[in-house]
Amino acid sequence: MITPTSWRKSSFSGGGEGNDCVEIAPLNARVAIRDSKAPADVTLTFRLGAFIAFVEVLKADTSRTVM
Template structure:
């Protein structure tokens, strides 16, 4: 089981007071995502290749 220990604010989070903060933790094979306002609640984990595909899909097309 993947248990993240080091979290960082995602570069995709909004600025300001941190109201839109998503934190991520990564390992070679998994990516974990959580809401910084409720870190003890559910954490979503994804296989790293699937998460990278998800991020690529979010990027604006040129």
């Protein structure tokens, strides 16, 4: 198992200390995702192409509400 070492927080981090978000880290041809409030818990990984497609859909969805 490969452990990511360079986590980055989402640009949509919540108020306060910015802990209400996800973090991502690159892993060769994959992207790892974890909950910033529980970094020791489960980490999900996705193929890079699938992650890029997912982010593009989120960017295009103007009906979603950002809290």
